[in-house]
Amino acid sequence: MSWIALKMLTGDRAKFFGIVLGLTFASMLITQQGSIFCGLMRRTSGQIFDITGADLWVMDPNVRYVDDVKPMIETSLYRTRGVDGVLWAVPLYKGIGRVKLTVLEEKPVDASQPKGPKRTQRAPVIEQVILLGLDDASLVGAPPPERMLAGRLVDLRRPDAVLMDFTRLPKLFPNEDWKSLPKPPAASKWLGDLIGRKLGTVHGPTPEETYRAALRQFYTRFLNRELEMNDHRAVVVGVCEATRTFQSNAVVYTTYTRAKRFVPQERKPLTYVLAKAEPGLSPSIVAERIAAQTGLKARTSEEFIWDTIWYFMKYTGIPVNFGITTVLGFLVGTAIAGQTFYNFTLENLKQFGALKAMGTGNLRIVGMILLQAAVTGLLGYGLGVGLATWFGVSSSGGELAFYTPWQLLPITGIAVVVICLLASVLCVRRVVVLEPAIVFRG
């Protein structure tokens, strides 16, 4: 009977596509909005993600999230190092710095005639940046080599050296030729390359590798450019990829000692202590020991990420806003898919009646309806998630916060199952109570 159910389902293509479209829409909206929500939340704790190598973040007990900077006295570092189970501990400065640089601008000689002759003049650019000061010796917390787009990490040890985050360079260097910035490969190109490689017809560098090579070449132009921070000279020795932050400020990496020079003097410069638990010891146990012995707050990286995410969820209203969109997607999807599927069953009621008259039991009919719902659900889910992924891939590298954790896929799947079940339950009820005598009515 399964093939009869499937033929009934696909026989009327317009209705079949209508049902699949409804489910696709719901599934896409849930995945896409969910991914944007997760992307935004990930950005809130982007700097925790970016600091690799350390297991533990030690901080003032009043710190609630990563941007809630509450400086500590520098002896906190040594007290942390003294805790049993701490393999190493290094300082991390995190604060807001101010970058000043001059750019060349073309301005009209006569301000009353904007289209008249122009002259080149120097113009100041002042931007706030997130300044990260890494341990001078180990550079723990620096971007890994694969995230360096230009320059070398070791150059951070050169005098006045800073690493710039590529995402906000346009704000600092507005007159640069940003139109020549390489564009990420289109999703179709990426997919074509993937299929070509599977078939063995495509060789050589991937579109992603080609894009990154072009990016490296582009960003090389920023090396050795000079900036001014707190009346101190700073030299760009590298451009790196940093996770976009919730604020729109650029991230500037330098050493801990130099960071203290790049900001106005503070009595307590230490923001965080990054620590590593000894092998074989659970970071959370070591965190408890640090908290107990020093009176400081110690969180594992994962705990700190969640602290930050929960803070933003509680105080920004983002989950409510995205939740509404996602629920709307679910409701609209349910309405479209449910209504179309229900109408589809109603229109086929006489056919189901004929099948019942010919001796098909209710269980089999219910099985047919559930199979139809499952097939449309599976197609809608696949297409919806596929479209959302396509959307995410197409917009990667841009400002859109898009991150799809694996947990989102089963959540979308469950939502689609619920939609299909709701639609099926209504249909099943109609068919089960259907009198086969309906077939004798003209």
Place this chain on the structure above:
Amino acid sequence: MSVMEKRWPAPAIESEADSAAIAVRLRHVTKTFGSGDQKVVAISEVDWDVLNGQMTLLIGPSGCGKTTLLSVIAGILDADRGSGVTVFNQNVGAMSGGRKTRFRRDNIGFVFQQYNLLPALTAAENVAVPLIVMGWKREKAVARAAEVLGQLGMTPKVNKLPTQLSGGQQQRVAIARALVHEPRLIVCDEPTAALDHETGHQVMMLFRTVAVRPDRAVLIVTHDNRVFHFGDRIARMDDGRIVEVSRQEATTDEPVGAYH
């Protein structure tokens, strides 16, 4: 007293017939719809026997209860309590839902006025449905269906969809579907109502030549007087009762001037 509530004598019991020859035995069969002021007696105290090896026509004006009686006989509508509906010596009224469904599957073939073919299935696949319901494998069922369609002269159309067939061809497919699983009782509701005279005649010819067999009863509800001569027996219903049963020598020739 309304017309529906009048009592009529029960004239249609085949007292002389061998019980093995009786396919359907109805005793005091009543079916009412609704209750209280809304109560409608569709069939009332019907006593009637339908015999094997014959084509029986159930005729009567619209709304007299023909289709309701057919539905009760076919086991797709339950008669009121106290009614005796026996088909092939089995008390259909006393069967559970599941058993009745299986009974229908194994013993009854249906032909509907509106054909009720599944539009997404080809002619052969439509004919194969009763076999599929009985548990046949798809390929085997479709092959058998194509054979039956061939016997009805439909070989060139086996892979056509219902929408690609004329009304007469669709009714042939419906007849093939009713015959394919060799049922012992075939019930047809107005099989010629949607067909023109010529096609209706062909369809009834088909019934006469293919469906009627000594071990099978064919019961056709119709109010199309152009096909009355095909029946071995004609039972006339009025106001929910069988008011007359007549026997005749069935013929496939059209009586001159009978229908025009």
